[in-house]
Amino acid sequence: MYELIAVTGPTASGKTAVACALAARLQSAVISADSRQVYRGMDIGTGKDLDEYVVDGQHVPYFLIDICDAGTHYNIFQYQHDFHKVFSDLKAKNIVPVLCGGSGLYIEAVLRGYRLPEVPENAELRKSLGSKSLEELTKLLSSYGNMHNTTDVDSVQRAIRAIEIAEFSQKNQLQSNEFQPVNALIIGIDTERTLRRAKITQRLKQRLENGMIEEIKNMLTNGLAPADLIYYGLEYKYVTQFVTGKISYSEMFSQLEIAIHQFAKRQMTWFRGMERRGLKINWIDAQIALNEKVDIIISKFKNQIG
Secondary structure (H helix, E strand, C coil): CCCEEEEECCCCCCHHHHHHHHHHHHCCCEEECCCCCCEECCCCCCCCCHHHHEECCEECCEECCCCEEECECCCHHHHHHHHHHHHHHHHHCCCCCEEECCCHHHHHHHHHCECCCCCCCCHHHHHHHCCCCHHHHHHHHHCCCCCCCCCCCCCHHHHHHHHHHHHHHHHCCCCCECCCCCCEEEEEEECCHHHHHHHHHHHHHHHHHCCHHHHHHHHHHCCCCHHHHHHCCHHHHHHHHHHCCCCCHHHHHHHHHHHHHHHHHHHHHHHHHHHHCCCCCEEEECCCCHHHHHHHHHHHHHCCCC
C-alpha cells in the first residue's frame, strides 16, 4: 500500500497547485520538500505561494515551511529527521500525506531511507577550496558520485559545503539506511522545455513586480549579512548583488533568468537519475487541467498503479 504521494517536477511546473488540490480532495496534508521554503521571511524568492494552500475555501495543512530563521544553514540531515517526525504523526492518524517539492535529493533521501551524516565543518578543506570558482567546485563535486546533490549548488558557499559533505561521507563508513524506505506513488509534472522556459521568465517578472526586491532589502535592513543571503543562491544571490550595487538591474535579471533555466535543467537531470536508481516517476503533462491531473493521480493511488 502507498504510504505517501510525492508530487515533484522542475521549477515553474505548477506542482504546488497540484499537490494542494490533491491534498484537499483526499482531506490530507502537504509536506514540503523544498530546501529553501524552510526559512521564515524568504517568501517571494522561494515561491511559497501560500495562497495555493486554500482550495475552495478549505485550508490545506502544510508542514516543513517556515520552520527556521533566515541566515541559518538548514540541511538534508535535518530535513530527513524533521520529515520523519511529521510523517510518523500523520501516519498514526491514518493520513496519507502529499510530499511536494522540486528538491530531488530531499525527496529521494526520505523515500529511499538513506542514512545521512551530520557533517561537521572542515576548516582546512574550506580554506583549500576558497579560491576556486563555482564552475571548478561544481566539477569537483560531480566527481564524488551519484548521491551528492548538484541541483541547488549555485553559489560558492553551497558548493563548498556540498564538497565538505561528500568528503566526509567518503571517509566515514555509513550504514546504508537509517530510516525505512517509504512506499510512495511518485508523480512528476512534466513541462515541455520551451513552455517551461517561458513560464520561468514570466514568473520571474511577476516576483520582481510583487516585491521580491523589497523582501530582500528588508532582510538586509533587519541585519542579515549579504553573504548569508547570497548563500541561498538563485533569487537571493542575484537580487542581493543588485541591491548592494554589485550588478545593474538588467544584469541581475538576465543572469538570474539564465541561472533559473540552468537550475530547472539540473532538476530534470536529477529526476532522470532517480528513475535510473529504481524510483518510478509517473509523468503527467503540465498543460492538462488541474482537476484532470488530480483525477489521474487519485485513480493511480486507489488502484495502486505506479
